[in-house]
Amino acid sequence: MTPLGPELRRIVGDAHVLERASQLLAYRSDALPGLRRAPALAVFPGARDELIAVVRALAAHGAPFVARGAGTGLSGGALADGVTLLGLHRLKRILALDPEARTATVEPGVVNALLTRAAAPHGLHYAPDPSSQAACTIGGNVAENAGGPHCLKYGVTLDHVLRATVVLPDGEVVILDRGDEAPGYDLLGAFIGSEGCFGVVADVTVRLTPDPERVITLLADFTTVRAAADATSRIIAAGILPAALELMDRPTIEAVESSIYAAGYPRDAAAVLLVEVDGAAAGLDDDAAAVEALCRAAGARGVRTATDPAERARLWQGRKKAFGAMGRVAPHLVVQDAVVPRTRLAELLDTIAAIGARHRVRICNVFHAGDGNLHPNIPYDAHDADEAARVHAAMGEVMAACIAAGGTITGEHGVGLDKLPYMERLFTADTLDAMCALRDVFDPARRANPGKVVPVHSCREWHAAPAARGLP
Amino acid sequence: MSADHRPATVEALAALVRARAGAPASASGARRGLRIAGAATWMDAGHPVREAEHLSLGAFRGIEAYTPADLTISVGAATTLAELDAATAAHGQWCPLLPWGDDHGTVGATIATATTGPFAERLGRPRQLVLGVECVDGTGRIVRAGGRVVKNVAGFDLTRAVTGAWGTLAVITRLHLRLRARPAVDVTLAVACPATEAATSRLAAFTRGPLAPLGVVAVEAADAAAIGAPGATHLVRLGGNAALVREARTAVGSLGAVTELEAAAWSTIRARLAPAPRLTGWRWDALASRLRDRFDPARILNPGLLGDPT
Ligand SMILES: Cc1cc2nc3c(=O)[nH]c(=O)nc-3n(C[C@H](O)[C@H](O)[C@H](O)COP(=O)(O)OP(=O)(O)OC[C@H]3O[C@@H](n4cnc5c(N)ncnc54)[C@H](O)[C@@H]3O)c2cc1C
Numbered sequence: 001m002t003p004l005g006p007e008l009r010r011i012v013g014d015a016h017v018l019e020r021a022s023q024l025l026a027y028r029s030d031a032l033p034g035l036r037r038a039p040a041l042a043v044f045p046g047a048r049d050e051l052i053a054v055v056r057a058l059a060a061h062g063a064p065f066v067a068r069g070a071g072t073g074l075s076g077g078a079l080a081d082g083v084t085l086l087g088l089h090r091l092k093r094i095l096a097l098d099p100e101a102r103t104a105t106v107e108p109g110v111v112n113a114l115l116t117r118a119a120a121p122h123g124l125h126y127a128p129d130p131s132s133q134a135a136c137t138i139g140g141n142v143a144e145n146a147g148g149p150h151c152l153k154y155g156v157t158l159d160h161v162l163r164a165t166v167v168l169p170d171g172e173v174v175i176l177d178r179g180d181e182a183p184g185y186d187l188l189g190a191f192i193g194s195e196g197c198f199g200v201v202a203d204v205t206v207r208l209t210p211d212p213e214r215v216i217t218l219l220a221d222f223t224t225v226r227a228a229a230d231a232t233s234r235i236i237a238a239g240i241l242p243a244a245l246e247l248m249d250r251p252t253i254e255a256v257e258s259s260i261y262a263a264g265y266p267r268d269a270a271a272v273l274l275v276e277v278d279g280a281a282a283g284l285d286d287d288a289a290a291v292e293a294l295c296r297a298a299g300a301r302g303v304r305t306a307t308d309p310a311e312r313a314r315l316w317q318g319r320k321k322a323f324g325a326m327g328r329v330a331p332h333l334v335v336q337d338a339v340v341p342r343t344r345l346a347e348l349l350d351t352i353a354a355i356g357a358r359h360r361v362r363i364c365n366v367f368h369a370g371d372g373n374l375h376p377n378i379p380y381d382a383h384d385a386d387e388a389a390r391v392h393a394a395m396g397e398v399m400a401a402c403i404a405a406g407g408t409i410t411g412e413h414g415v416g417l418d419k420l421p422y423m424e425r426l427f428t429a430d431t432l433d434a435m436c437a438l439r440d441v442f443d444p445a446r447r448a449n450p451g452k453v454v455p456v457h458s459c460r461e462w463h464a465a466p467a468a469r470g471l472p
Numbered sequence: 473m474s475a476d477h478r479p480a481t482v483e484a485l486a487a488l489v490r491a492r493a494g495a496p497a498s499a500s501g502a503r504r505g506l507r508i509a510g511a512a513t514w515m516d517a518g519h520p521v522r523e524a525e526h527l528s529l530g531a532f533r534g535i536e537a538y539t540p541a542d543l544t545i546s547v548g549a550a551t552t553l554a555e556l557d558a559a560t561a562a563h564g565q566w567c568p569l570l571p572w573g574d575d576h577g578t579v580g581a582t583i584a585t586a587t588t589g590p591f592a593e594r595l596g597r598p599r600q601l602v603l604g605v606e607c608v609d610g611t612g613r614i615v616r617a618g619g620r621v622v623k624n625v626a627g628f629d630l631t632r633a634v635t636g637a638w639g640t641l642a643v644i645t646r647l648h649l650r651l652r653a654r655p656a657v658d659v660t661l662a663v664a665c666p667a668t669e670a671a672t673s674r675l676a677a678f679t680r681g682p683l684a685p686l687g688v689v690a691v692e693a694a695d696a697a698a699i700g701a702p703g704a705t706h707l708v709r710l711g712g713n714a715a716l717v718r719e720a721r722t723a724v725g726s727l728g729a730v731t732e733l734e735a736a737a738w739s740t741i742r743a744r745l746a747p748a749p750r751l752t753g754w755r756w757d758a759l760a761s762r763l764r765d766r767f768d769p770a771r772i773l774n775p776g777l778l779g780d781p782t
Binding site for chain 1 (some may be wrong): 517530539540541543560564566586590592599600609613614615616617619620621622623624625626627628629630632634635636637641652653654655656680682683712714715717718719724751753754755758760761762763766767
């Protein structure tokens with residue numbers, strides 16, 4: 001058999017295969033700090049046929065591989081440890097955009113924000129809007145079941161994907177859809193969020209959402225974090241479904257206001273809530289008034305309301321650039337992700353503050369409060385071993401507190417490598433084993449993104465003889 | 473219908489399944505399959521279940537956890553839709569599954585069959601409303617996937633895999649569901665839309681526009697009589713705050729003559745218009761067969777229901 005490198009070069013051309021260590025440096029990490037893994041080789045197909053041929057060549061060689069979009073993942077999911085990295089950024093064509101049907105079919109490397117830009121002339125947009133939308137790819141979004149601020153009202157990636165063509169790790173090409181035409185198992189639902197472990201997305205058909213007639217953005221400021229969390233609960237319980245409901249605490253406000261992204265947030269506030277209501281023009285003012293009243297009832301000092309695009313953009317600026325601003329505080333930034341039932345938010349924020357104080361780390365909370373989706377972030381220096389250890393310990397305690405509150409360890413960033421240690425705290429052995437079984441349906445040889453999401457030792461059958469798994 | 477088995481706990485259910493999954497198939501054709509029943513109002517959907525004993529989930533019935541301000545609820549699989557509706561209505565909320573069929577059906581069966589209803593596009597399909605499940609798969613594993621939170625990407629998505637699998641991968645025993653606040657104003661209208669092309673396209677534009685209703689269903693004369701609507705009509709449900717509904721109502725008025733009805737009309741229509749279960753032509757490609765093989769290799773659960781290869 002031809003060695004893998006030359007064979008891949010034959011398929012995609014010499015320029016699109018990297019094998020030298022110096023060339024591979026850029027692919028040693030994703031957006032998760034402190035973890036580096038070097039791939040043995042990287043290959044970048046430029047067309048669908050090349051992608052299929054590459055996956056088939058990898059299969060013929062029995063070679064494990066890791067798909068990679070833009071590498072903005074925050075859980076180490078796109079790290080390839082001594083195996084082949086399959087980069088998809090060259091597959092970036094929008095194959096079809098149907099304004100009448102409100103759908104688009106795109107290749108996996110299409111950048112999220114560029115799809116929305118292409119849909120804009122038709123009064124449409126792609127609703128899932130991760131804060132990384134200027135860089136992350138639709139393929140990566142499908143793999144992570146990505147969310148974003150506006151997912152509170154509009155739903156996450158799962159709610160917007162109608163169909164996907166997937167190259168299974170053995171090279172077979174399958175179409176997964178919602179079963180609207182012929183009844184069948186929800187293999188599409190099972191695939192979305194499988195973190196690159198079930199196969200490679202070759203194209204995706206997504207739903208496009210009509211732009212709202214009108215949008216109102218409110219910024220409420222609070223003198224305690226608890227009051228801001230309380231306002232969140234009140235808004236959710238009142239049955240208003242804002243498009244977005246984001247909370248930023250004082251460390252986040254400080255980071256933003258001290259940066260070039262200053263948005264004019266009140267520096268002395270303990271927390272601000274950014275609330276957006278949108279939809280039909282009729283009745284929207286009433287929703288905004290109700291939100292304002294609920295915030296004031298929960299103790300808001302002030303509420304600013306913006307309707308014109310420039311002023312709205314200014315209120316959003318701090319939220320959108322919060323990660324960038326925190327990134328300026330220290331060389332590295334852990335962007336954490338966990339979810340709790342919404343009524344537990346205030347309590348969890350207290351607990352998180354106590355954990356931060358105990359471990360002497362600075363935790364900045366900026367998160368999707370309406371969904372109970374916390375992002376306790378820690379700017380730190382990964383090269384400072386003592387600080388890194390304290391960050392790690394604090395994160396472990398935060399995860400434990402979220403699990404104890406009936407929550408989960410990730411709402412949108414995935415398990416990847418980073419959250420593996422918590423999987424056994426969250427799920428029973430039987431459940432983890434069933435997850436392994438689900439993976440085996442798509443990738444019985446477990447060559448796609450090996451070692452991610454479910455700890456390998458949790459898979460009972462994996463320890464059995466290969467023959468028992470139907471492998472040669 | 474009398475049940476052959478009525479396990480009281482999920483552990484007992486797992487033991488029952490495990491014993492069967494482990495036993496060799498008997499040449500004499502002993503019945504080792506289990507026909508799963510929620511409220512047992514279920515149908516055979518064109519594929520009679522072969523060689524099966526009746527498994528009742530009656531022990532898994534009732535509201536298990538409900539903190540209204542979280543807008544989530546945990547229920548036993550045999551809880552009826554009516555019970556779910558009553559419990560949540562008391563707090564101004566609902567689980568907008570509202571599937572075709574009657575409200576004596578169970579929540580478990582609704583999720584297992586992924587049955588949608590007239591409001592699914594706007595308010596969510598079963599796969600979007602179910603946040604987590606407890607279930608026993610065909611090998612006897614007790615699986616607890618997802619959870620009580622509204623966003624969750626921890627691990628591979630077993631919840632989506634069992635939703636709509638018609639009980640052929642796992643027996644669902646408990647569910648965590650997403651709730652929504654009921655609309656502040658909830659109006660049901662029968663609209664006598666003329667059957668002209670112009671009227672039809674006006675209706676289509678309305679349902680796609682910013683004032684889109686929660687749902688629209690075309691109702692023929694015989695069914696219209698059952699809800700007190702004069703002749704063939706479109707049943708339209710509007711929801712939102714007062715100003716929004718007022719505006720939407722004006723828009724509906726331009727589509728045809730309007731009669732206001734009670735919201736209860738929807739229960740009648742959901743029951744009367746429930747389509748026959750569409751179980752023919754289940755897609756048995758390689759992935760589907762592998763899924764069945766991994767989760768129920770001995771074909772314990774609803775054998776034959778989906779016309780699956782043995
Ligand atoms: C500043 C910042 C803000 C962020 N904000 C959000 C947010 O609001 N919401 C949110 O959900 N996430 C957020 N993220 C995380 C990240 O952007 C998302 O997870 C995104 O979906 C990853 O896309 P990517 O193209 O960068 O994927 P990568 O990082 O390249 O890969 C992520 C995973 O997807 C797999 N993968 C990639 N492409 C494919 C494919 N074609 N087929 C199969 N598997 C594939 C990889 O193997 C890997 O496991 C943020 C990240 C950053 C850095």
